[in-house]
Amino acid sequence: MEIPRHWRLKKQRYALVGEVCPHCEAKIFPPRDVCPECGDEAKTLFEFSGRGEVYSYTTLHNAPAGYQAYAPYTVALVKLEEGPMVTAQLTDIDNQPVEVGMPVEMVTRKLRAEGDDDRGMLVYGYKFRPMELQPLAAAD
Amino acid sequence: MDVVIAGIGQTSVGEHWHVSLRELAFQAIEAARVDAGGLLPQALFVGNMLAPKVSGQAHLGVLIADFAGLRGIEAYTIEAAGASGGAALRAGYLAVKSGFVDVALVVGVEKLTDKVGPEVESAIATSLDSDYEAVQGVTPLAQAAMIMRRYFYEYEVPQNALAGFPVTAHANGVGNSHAMFRKALKPGLYERVGMLSEPLNMFDAAPDADGAAAVLLTRAELIPPDASPTPVRIAGSSIATDTLSLHDRPDPLDFRAARISVGQACHQAGIVIGEMDFFELCDIYSVYAALSLEAAGLAERGQGWVLAEEGQISLKGRIPISTLGGVKARGNPWGATGVYQVVEAVQQLRGEAGVNQVPAAEKALVQCLGGPASTAVTHVLTAL
Numbered sequence: 001m002e003i004p005r006h007w008r009l010k011k012q013r014y015a016l017v018g019e020v021c022p023h024c025e026a027k028i029f030p031p032r033d034v035c036p037e038c039g040d041e042a043k044t045l046f047e048f049s050g051r052g053e054v055y056s057y058t059t060l061h062n063a064p065a066g067y068q069a070y071a072p073y074t075v076a077l078v079k080l081e082e083g084p085m086v087t088a089q090l091t092d093i094d095n096q097p098v099e100v101g102m103p104v105e106m107v108t109r110k111l112r113a114e115g116d117d118d119r120g121m122l123v124y125g126y127k128f129r130p131m132e133l134q135p136l137a138a139a140d
Numbered sequence: 141m142d143v144v145i146a147g148i149g150q151t152s153v154g155e156h157w158h159v160s161l162r163e164l165a166f167q168a169i170e171a172a173r174v175d176a177g178g179l180l181p182q183a184l185f186v187g188n189m190l191a192p193k194v195s196g197q198a199h200l201g202v203l204i205a206d207f208a209g210l211r212g213i214e215a216y217t218i219e220a221a222g223a224s225g226g227a228a229l230r231a232g233y234l235a236v237k238s239g240f241v242d243v244a245l246v247v248g249v250e251k252l253t254d255k256v257g258p259e260v261e262s263a264i265a266t267s268l269d270s271d272y273e274a275v276q277g278v279t280p281l282a283q284a285a286m287i288m289r290r291y292f293y294e295y296e297v298p299q300n301a302l303a304g305f306p307v308t309a310h311a312n313g314v315g316n317s318h319a320m321f322r323k324a325l326k327p328g329l330y331e332r333v334g335m336l337s338e339p340l341n342m343f344d345a346a347p348d349a350d351g352a353a354a355v356l357l358t359r360a361e362l363i364p365p366d367a368s369p370t371p372v373r374i375a376g377s378s379i380a381t382d383t384l385s386l387h388d389r390p391d392p393l394d395f396r397a398a399r400i401s402v403g404q405a406c407h408q409a410g411i412v413i414g415e416m417d418f419f420e421l422c423d424i425y426s427v428y429a430a431l432s433l434e435a436a437g438l439a440e441r442g443q444g445w446v447l448a449e450e451g452q453i454s455l456k457g458r459i460p461i462s463t464l465g466g467v468k469a470r471g472n473p474w475g476a477t478g479v480y481q482v483v484e485a486v487q488q489l490r491g492e493a494g495v496n497q498v499p500a501a502e503k504a505l506v507q508c509l510g511g512p513a514s515t516a517v518t519h520v521l522t523a524l
């Protein structure tokens with residue numbers, strides 16, 4: 001059980017809260033307090049839109065302990081529209097082939113069951129699903 | 141002042157169900173000490189990645205020193221994921237180079253078969269960013285698969301572009317009595333084998349295994365002029381790091397740390413990359429072999445696979461790699477891999493590689509990686 005750790009990370013995990021650098025405007029996720037672009041301090045919170053596109057992906061069959069119940073599952077590197085990339089599972093992709101460049105959006109889902117069985121503390125966090133298509137304007 | 145490798149030892153790589161971690165390490169140490177004519181080490185550097193998680197055993201320095209009859213000497217573990225063995229060699233090199241230690245013993249050891257399946261997968265995944273990668277159920281294999289897919293996407297290479305890497309490794313494994321796999325791959329098998337994590341197939345990944353390898357380091361002047369076997373010189377040594385997380389890199393197909401550590405090691409040795417007679421690289425995943433060749437400057441970006449396709453990485457090619465089977469065919473005892481690579485390079489430089497001998501091998505580049513070159517350790521070895 002690692003409850004304090006997951007509680008500490010809940011802002012990042014539930015809402016993609018990162019940082020914006022007050023010096024060079026770089027958007028930072030995960031938060032790291034030092035801007036990777038200019039090296040200055042960056043502690044201003046910034047909430048990402050949750051929209052991005054698939055940079056690469058794969059399907060995992062040999063899952064680590066705690067994730068076997070979900071296998072096979074698809075993981076991806078997602079390039080957020082604000083710039084940074086995140087590692088995340090894809091979800092709700094049953095009827096759709098995944099492709100590099102596919103637009104996706106963030107949702108909050110169960111990531112794993114903490115501990116050796118499902119009675120342990122659950123860990124929730126971001127996953128990404130295919131972006132809902134915008135309804136086309138009626139032609140007539 | 142030259143630091144030389146005076147002795148080498150290794151166990152076979154595979155499933156050592158009946159041997160404990162300490163016994164495995166001891167076998168390699170004994171072999172290295174016999175090879176070095178009984179040099180007595182004053183310091184022990186252990187390369188290991190997984191013992192605390194898989195065997196419930198930390199504190200390997202004293203465990204192994206005590207068990208190997210070296211009670212009392214300086215001893216501790218160096219951990220840098222899959223680069224632990226190379227990092228331990230670096231520590232031993234620095235100890236001897238500094239003059240504080242006359243003889244250093246470096247042992248890489250990994251004992252995976254104390255656990256099986258998902259438990260091993262999660263132990264290996266602790267080398268990723270726990271908060272932002274591993275929590276998503278990602279493993280090093282999945283990362284490699286994502287890198288491979290992006291490599292194929294960006295460079296538009298043929299579906300079987302990477303086949304030459306496992307084919308070469310397996311061909312070379314046949315002649316290595318310590319290798320886990322000693323059978324050549326049948327032509328056409330690569331294209332038919334099952335997927336592990338699309339597009340990465342069973343031949344694109346090295347098998348996890350138990351194993352231990354050891355080297356003894358000392359100063360050149362402490363070795364008698366007529367010593368046999370001939371010592372091998374560590375001419376260059378470098379470690380570089382990148383971001384821990386793959387997603388934090390501006391270009392995940394650029395193995396930046398590998399590139400930097402090759403540059404530094406070659407510069408220190410005064411040897412340009414084109415002069416290397418062979419390159420023991422990290423072919424844990426075939427796409428990593430391609431990216432390592434590119435990072436070293438032996439191929440243009442997106443062209444590393446062509447060296448394999450054209451046979452230039454085979455024993456008689458322009459730049460032989462994985463000369464005794466590589467990680468792919470010898471097997472991958474994670475934290476020990478970096479020491480195995482050095483042991484094999486020494487075999488080549490001594491002219492003791494048998495049917496796998498690289499002709500006139502005098503200069504070797506040796507590189508191990510932790511994660512997707514999150515850590516890269518590079519050594520240049522030369523025949524004295």
Ligand SMILES: [Zn+2]
Pocket residue numbers: 021022023024025026035036037038039040042
């Ligand atoms: Zn900045």
